[in-house]
Amino acid sequence: MNSIPVQALGELIGTFVLVLLGDGVVAGVSLAKTKANGAGWIAITLGWGLAVTLGVYTSSFMGPAHLNPAVTLAFAVIGKTPWSAVLPFILAQMIGAFLGAVVVWVQYYPHWAATKDQAAILGTFATGPAIRSPFANFMSELIGTFILIFALLGLTRGQLTAGLNPLIVGVIITAIGLSLGGTTGYAINPARDLGPRIAHAVLPIANKGDSDWSYAWVPVVGPLVGGVLGALAFIVLP
Template identity: 75%
Template sequence: MKEMNSIPVQALGEFIGTFILVLLGDGVCAGVNLTKSKANNSGWVVISLGWGFAVTMGIYTSAFLGPAHLNPAVTIGMALANKFPWSGVLLFIIAQMLGAFLGALLVWVHYLPHWQATKDKELILGTFATGPAIRNYFANFMSEVIGTFVLVFSLLAFTRGQFTAGLTPVIVGILIIAIGLSLGGTTGYAINPARDLAPRLAHALLPIKNKGGSDWKYSWVPVLGPVVGGILGAVLFIILP
């Protein structure tokens, strides 16, 4: 049996994988949202596909180092289901947050001229962080809970099956696309606290042309909703025979 890397080495994998995830995921949002981008106005299907591919590439680029959770809600859910040691949870979350921040930073650099050309502050924020289609905190929270419940329960269910070697990241990417297309239209489906909170912080700190506020009053929804959804997904997995 292959020997597992140490927790710090696995955390490095979380940093790298989450960096790639957010660079490509926020990158597709930037391409769709920002003025004069060749992908401008290409729509929700492109965003959903882009995030699914981003997750797949994030996993492929980091799985040789560790489990490639790339998401605090997944890490917490895996720990609850005894698939990951609690001793590594905090370090994983820190690595995921740092990787997500760096990914958002490079999206800003990559699209540097387009911020000046884009006047819509909501579209600029939407490149970095999620926001509700209709602001209703209870409904928005439940959307994030449900989406992340599907994510974490499905990931745990996958551990009971068998896929062709190397195929799991593709299956996970398809899962992300399915959640995005079916459940993502209400809140933009963060389903990942690191994916939303760290880029939102980058939006607040970076000297982005034409940006507005970072909507901190909403920021708890894409953090707590995924955590609760991940816990519920893990609990269901645990109680099933």
């Protein structure tokens, strides 16, 4: 098994790929004058599923490829990840997510100036509620992440062909997005939201508004709580 620093590097690389491709599809759909403009929610959820799949494939040879602080914390709570790895993994995930968002900004550089909708620009980086209701939004993130962790742990009991797991993980992400993601944009991953939100705050993005920090706790706390609950629910199964 690789050392914790090597595994953390894998978390950074995998989360970078995840956010680059995930935020990239949102940018393609949401920003003005892209060829994917207006492709819709199905394109976004499918793109995110594939982004997670490729993030896992590009990093799983280095470590567990959690790519998500909610996964890392939940797995630590039930003893599947050593507590000594939790902080290094989460820091690496946050850095990877931030860097992925920076490259999305570079990739779509002329399209920010062509886009006047500040909410659409922020939505390229971070999630936001369709209807702002803190309790309901928190519960949406909690439920989505509960299902994510419960399903991921279910994979550990299956007899899957070697190398197939990342594809199934992508299917899980797509399913959650299609079925549950319409309320908040389904962060279900604190790093995926907070890292790019910080990038939105610090980058000189044309036409951007504020980074909606009053909402930022929801896609961080909701997934962390939902992930732990999902793991605890799974381990009581026979």
